[in-house]
Amino acid sequence: MSDDERGQDDVDPVVEESLPHEGHSEHDHAELSGATESASQFKAPSRTIRDLFNPPRNIAAIRQLLFEVTDKIELHTHEFDLYFPYVDNVWVRQHRAGSDKTGRYKTDYYACRLQRPTYTPKAVDKPRPEGTPTRKKQIREGGKCHMKLKVVRYEGGYQGVTITQLGDKTEHLHDLDTMDRIKRSTVLMDIARSEVMNGYMPASVYTVMSEDELKLAASGGRHLKREDVRNASQAWRQQHKGELRVHEGYRYDHGNGIVRQNNTVPLAQAVTNAQAVDPSLAYYAALPPNTLSFPEECRSFLEPYLPPPDAIINEDGLPHVTLTYATSLDSGLSLAPGIQTILSGPQSKAMTHYIRSRHDAILVGVRTALADDPALNCRLEGAGGYGGLGWEKQPRPVVIDPAGRWLLTPETRVIRTVLEGKGKAPWIIMAPGFAIDPNRVEMLRYYGGKHLGLSDYDKRWRLRWEAILKALAAEGIRSVMIEGGGMVLNELLSAQHSHLVSSVIVTVAPTYLGRGGVFVSPDPKHDEFGRPMPAVRFKDIRWQSFGEDAVMCGRIPAVERAAGFQSLVQPAPPRPVSFFNSTVDAQNSFQRRPPVPEPMGP
Numbered sequence: 001m002s003d004d005e006r007g008q009d010d011v012d013p014v015v016e017e018s019l020p021h022e023g024h025s026e027h028d029h030a031e032l033s034g035a036t037e038s039a040s041q042f043k044a045p046s047r048t049i050r051d052l053f054n055p056p057r058n059i060a061a062i063r064q065l066l067f068e069v070t071d072k073i074e075l076h077t078h079e080f081d082l083y084f085p086y087v088d089n090v091w092v093r094q095h096r097a098g099s100d101k102t103g104r105y106k107t108d109y110y111a112c113r114l115q116r117p118t119y120t121p122k123a124v125d126k127p128r129p130e131g132t133p134t135r136k137k138q139i140r141e142g143g144k145c146h147m148k149l150k151v152v153r154y155e156g157g158y159q160g161v162t163i164t165q166l167g168d169k170t171e172h173l174h175d176l177d178t179m180d181r182i183k184r185s186t187v188l189m190d191i192a193r194s195e196v197m198n199g200y201m202p203a204s205v206y207t208v209m210s211e212d213e214l215k216l217a218a219s220g221g222r223h224l225k226r227e228d229v230r231n232a233s234q235a236w237r238q239q240h241k242g243e244l245r246v247h248e249g250y251r252y253d254h255g256n257g258i259v260r261q262n263n264t265v266p267l268a269q270a271v272t273n274a275q276a277v278d279p280s281l282a283y284y285a286a287l288p289p290n291t292l293s294f295p296e297e298c299r300s301f302l303e304p305y306l307p308p309p310d311a312i313i314n315e316d317g318l319p320h321v322t323l324t325y326a327t328s329l330d331s332g333l334s335l336a337p338g339i340q341t342i343l344s345g346p347q348s349k350a351m352t353h354y355i356r357s358r359h360d361a362i363l364v365g366v367r368t369a370l371a372d373d374p375a376l377n378c379r380l381e382g383a384g385g386y387g388g389l390g391w392e393k394q395p396r397p398v399v400i401d402p403a404g405r406w407l408l409t410p411e412t413r414v415i416r417t418v419l420e421g422k423g424k425a426p427w428i429i430m431a432p433g434f435a436i437d438p439n440r441v442e443m444l445r446y447y448g449g450k451h452l453g454l455s456d457y458d459k460r461w462r463l464r465w466e467a468i469l470k471a472l473a474a475e476g477i478r479s480v481m482i483e484g485g486g487m488v489l490n491e492l493l494s495a496q497h498s499h500l501v502s503s504v505i506v507t508v509a510p511t512y513l514g515r516g517g518v519f520v521s522p523d524p525k526h527d528e529f530g531r532p533m534p535a536v537r538f539k540d541i542r543w544q545s546f547g548e549d550a551v552m553c554g555r556i557p558a559v560e561r562a563a564g565f566q567s568l569v570q571p572a573p574p575r576p577v578s579f580f581n582s583t584v585d586a587q588n589s590f591q592r593r594p595p596v597p598e599p600m601g602p
Helices: 003-009 013-017 026-033 049-053 059-068 077-087 176-182 186-197 202-209 213-218 226-239 267-273 279-286 346-357 366-372 413-419 438-446 465-474 486-492 558-567 583-590
Strands: 073-076 091-099 105-112 148-155 159-166 250-253 257-260 320-327 332-334 361-365 396-400 427-430 450-453 479-484 503-508 539-546 549-555 578-580
Touching: 049 186, 049 202, 049 213, 049 267, 059 077, 059 176, 059 213, 073 077, 077 148, 077 159, 077 186, 186 202, 186 226, 202 226, 202 250, 202 257, 320 332, 320 346, 320 486, 332 486, 346 503, 346 539, 346 549, 361 366, 361 486, 366 396, 366 486, 427 465, 438 450, 479 486
Parallel strands: 320 479, 320 503, 361 396, 361 479, 396 427, 427 450
Antiparallel strands: 073 159, 091 105, 105 148, 148 159, 250 257, 450 578, 503 549, 539 549
């Protein structure tokens, strides 16, 4: 059967009457129709029919996520390269802004495809090459949608892509299905082209691709047409005039196109059955061995004490603050200063990681960082690096280190976590009066972290907690989980600072640590006669058992929170927050030592 005969016989009349290039833009057609003089110049597509029948896990949800972009999306570079071609029928790159002075950040700007017209009629149409059919062009006006994206690709100590909305248009004026009807994605066209280049008829390729309607729709092919397969393979077929065949187990039926023979297993099912491992089992097999699971039925107990998914900065410019820690029956945190002591059981440890997944940042003092060398990440199933997408549900580690005592190296656990794609690099809050090697500043930036310099002290020359939390809020942190250590917890539970705490979640282990350890014991309050009073008594209390541990959730009473605000000593006007974005900034800043005593950081 000749190529011309196939072009007439296997076309459905309904398809023939539709717009022949509805799934392809003029720019894409120019790439396909620019036939080369040598067939060897055709590049083999990067995807095959197996990518359609074995698509990435949750591809439909990921496509919807990349279509809406309601919040910042952080992906590993390989994830962006895998998933974004599934939505390039929606987003069109407008221009590339280039890279920053370090060469690590590269920025691209994208706009919704409906922002621009598809075709502008010309006074005189350009003559078509001999033998090339005249195209029926679909004319669509531009300005139908003004959604825009900013895509920043980082290549340094880790490789990642950050996607954010740009401009004041926060949502599309259409749904994703509308774009799937207007244009096909690169993934679908690559799959179609690869099958034709393997010697199969476009009509046969279309039949096979349409067998599993659910998987085709999940990949954006609900409106795929036979002519889309022809368009994708047109340039290749112009150079290869040989006879094409139908897929094994299928036959050409005049008037009905390509049909599957009786008693033949559909190719979609055959490809799926040929997988060595069931997709669901492959997912769990790929999870790191230390992945934790926290049952859904246990989460409702914590919900009233956790920040909502759409948490906002309050009217005082502060984020939601959750104080959480594990303690012994005698309120001990560790057996001795500088000694890591494990108190939580397996169930309560999984609970802690679930709480981490619900916060934007996790904060500890420098003594905890030095003693425990913590990863400060979330190991819950579904978090980034543990079956999740990008850095999904991974909090930003924050370490209070005024004097710069924490020496980060590539072997530090939190940095190894970054290199493994299982967590984020830390932000270190410092007092600018202490010298630090600019190379340390640059190394932290290389792995995606940074130093935040604060110069807002309280009357004891400590960094003010209000300034710390407001600085984090200014960086987009809407919720902070504070885990320790002892000095940090005691300060925030004191009368001067307890008003900053939104909720408290305490795990009590069935053990006594004994004397000589680190304890949670804030300074007591005093009445008007100087008599001691309890430092704090929580309200809205809930208790829950998790294995051998007992978990208490509570809140600071409103009366004590109001008293905390009133008891604050009015500080001097705060100095601006300085962010050390370069070694020069760090060097200049740390050379200006304020004439103050050495501050004692938490």
